[in-house]
Amino acid sequence: MTDSATHETSKRRNEMNFDETHAFIDRIRSRIAEVVVGQEVVVERLLIALFTGGHVLLQGVPGLAKTLLVSAMAKSVHLEFSRIQFTVDLLPSDIVGSEILDQKSNDFRVHQGPIFTNLLLADEINRAAPKVQSALLEAMQEHKVTIGNETFALPAPFLVIATQNPVEQSGTFELPEAQLDRFMLCHRLTYPTPEEEREVLMRNARLGIRREGSGAVARTEFDVLEHSPVGTGGDLIAAMEAVQDIHVSETFADHVVEIVNQTRQDDRLDFGCSPRAGIALIKSARARALIQGRHYVVPDDLFALAEDVMLHRIRLNYEALADGLTGTDVLQQIMAGVGRKVAGRNGQTV
Amino acid sequence: MSRISLILVCAIMGSCASHVDAETPPPTVGMPERIEQVVLPGPELQVRPLEDRHAPFVLRIVAVYPHGTDHRYDFEYYALEPGEYNLSDYLQRTDGTTPDDLPEIIVEYQSILPEGQVFPTSLGPTKIRRFGGYRMWAAIATIVWVAGLFALMFVGRKPKLEKREAKQETLSPADRLRPLIRAARRRTLPAEERASLERAVMAFWRDELDLGNLPPAELSQQLKTHPDAGPMLRGLEMWLHAPGSDPSVDLDELLRPIEDRLDAQPQPTAASQSPRDDLRT
Numbered sequence: 185m186t187d188s189a190t191h192e193t194s195k196r197r198n199e200m201n202f203d204e205t206h207a208f209i210d211r212i213r214s215r216i217a218e219v220v221v222g223q224e225v226v227v228e229r230l231l232i233a234l235f236t237g238g239h240v241l242l243q244g245v246p247g248l249a250k251t252l253l254v255s256a257m258a259k260s261v262h263l264e265f266s267r268i269q270f271t272v273d274l275l276p277s278d279i280v281g282s283e284i285l286d287q288k289s290n291d292f293r294v295h296q297g298p299i300f301t302n303l304l305l306a307d308e309i310n311r312a313a314p315k316v317q318s319a320l321l322e323a324m325q326e327h328k329v330t331i332g333n334e335t336f337a338l339p340a341p342f343l344v345i346a347t348q349n350p351v352e353q354s355g356t357f358e359l360p361e362a363q364l365d366r367f368m369l370c371h372r373l374t375y376p377t378p379e380e381e382r383e384v385l386m387r388n389a390r391l392g393i394r395r396e397g398s399g400a401v402a403r404t405e406f407d408v409l410e411h412s413p414v415g416t417g418g419d420l421i422a423a424m425e426a427v428q429d430i431h432v433s434e435t436f437a438d439h440v441v442e443i444v445n446q447t448r449q450d451d452r453l454d455f456g457c458s459p460r461a462g463i464a465l466i467k468s469a470r471a472r473a474l475i476q477g478r479h480y481v482v483p484d485d486l487f488a489l490a491e492d493v494m495l496h497r498i499r500l501n502y503e504a505l506a507d508g509l510t511g512t513d514v515l516q517q518i519m520a521g522v523g524r525k526v527a528g529r530n531g532q533t534v
Numbered sequence: 535m536s537r538i539s540l541i542l543v544c545a546i547m548g549s550c551a552s553h554v555d556a557e558t559p560p561p562t563v564g565m566p567e568r569i570e571q572v573v574l575p576g577p578e579l580q581v582r583p584l585e586d587r588h589a590p591f592v593l594r595i596v597a598v599y600p601h602g603t604d605h606r607y608d609f610e611y612y613a614l615e616p617g618e619y620n621l622s623d624y625l626q627r628t629d630g631t632t633p634d635d636l637p638e639i640i641v642e643y644q645s646i647l648p649e650g651q652v653f654p655t656s657l658g659p660t661k662i663r664r665f666g667g668y669r670m671w672a673a674i675a676t677i678v679w680v681a682g683l684f685a686l687m688f689v690g691r692k693p694k695l696e697k698r699e700a701k702q703e704t705l706s707p708a709d710r711l712r713p714l715i716r717a718a719r720r721r722t723l724p725a726e727e728r729a730s731l732e733r734a735v736m737a738f739w740r741d742e743l744d745l746g747n748l749p750p751a752e753l754s755q756q757l758k759t760h761p762d763a764g765p766m767l768r769g770l771e772m773w774l775h776a777p778g779s780d781p782s783v784d785l786d787e788l789l790r791p792i793e794d795r796l797d798a799q800p801q802p803t804a805a806s807q808s809p810r811d812d813l814r815t
Contacts, residue, residue: 431775483775
């Protein structure tokens, strides 16, 4: 077989893979839409994290269907799902697991914690003590945990979706910047629109009750979750491979470098983004392009994801805070400003 | 008073005197001293109440013992000024009357300050001047602190903001865009300037359509729906970002509308032309 024929075959296989993946993504979104109204952006961000092996931090008040969303996603892709409610008295062993003395054999056996799953919902991560946060974040980074003298690899894929309430700050331990940097995306959840909220209410009103033994309980959205997955682990791997086939132009990389550099030079920021932010931008933009049905990334991907990727990686200085600025304001001004200040890779400014 | 007791008093006083006259120097100001077993005639005595707060001599009766018809006393005293003091002057009967049959019991106090030594300033409250000294310095420090706070909060911030804006507004998007567009249409735009071209095109359309306050994501969506800006940005995307599409895009045709718009505007400044001469090959 000639080189051109091989290339053609590979191209056809990639095209098929791309189409199948896109169909798989549509099935996931449809399945989640059966129980969660709206939140398309959050679903997209979770898919991005799932396909790129990143982790997501969701900031939002309670009651925005975060658990339902993650549960629906786990069931639709046939992934294991665990949820940990973080509290101030939580211990690292409560997450990772511990060694337990078996009274029969008089020997220690390992009890694996809830971290041994594919999708982990770390609810209100900022309520736990720093040592617990760091235990989780270490596992996120290393993809393995040590219990006693033994090291265990975490299942693949392993995705942590952490949540924190941005309003209530008493009794919380704010995640330090170095740990926030581990999250590929930090998405700020918003309330549903009035139309979406009306739909939520009407759906909830139709749920009815569920008989249990001699009594009955009111059904919840969790009861209507379909348990049959819309795809297999193979589909997920194919999607992850398809992300790697998405083309990233040098021009796009230049855009990323320029915006990341601008955050480091802006005098309203204490510090800008690390190189990890640039890597996360490229990764997530590729996944978004796949979800949007494109074979290549475009600036729209950058604009859509910049806030989620960069906002938790920058910190305003006191002067900017005194001016009443927010991180969003500064980031948007930076992104708008890069078009005004034309600079090539050689750094010369027109 | 019996003869025995008088002899005893005299003997004690004599011994005191001899003791004082001996090599033992008199006590110094402020140091407490004791005299014990002093027999004084008559009923029990007590120390006169201290009426003057600034009295230079203070006497205290430590213990009293009956001594026949008389009494024996243990005294403790101290002086705040040098000089000789008679202990009997500080005693009275328990009924408040002044005894007239007491012998003199002289004690001496000396100062350790050298001759001519100025006494320390009295510690009594002194009136502070209305403006000056501590009050003046406290007022000055407060004014400086408040002024510093205001300076931190306000001074230099507006100029810095203006400086930043001025730095960004040195050239209009049109001035920056013109050489880039010309180079792109001639296909002589260096690869490292392509990102600049795309950003400058977006900035140009943003100003052209007066969409300055929109967030970049919304701005891009708005521009894509515009009849002139939309096709151009999508074409640029194809050329810049799609794999292997470089030859398939007619850049000359794609970028002509924007150059026509630029030509309809005033000619570029000299400042905008000189740095980009390298693009006009």
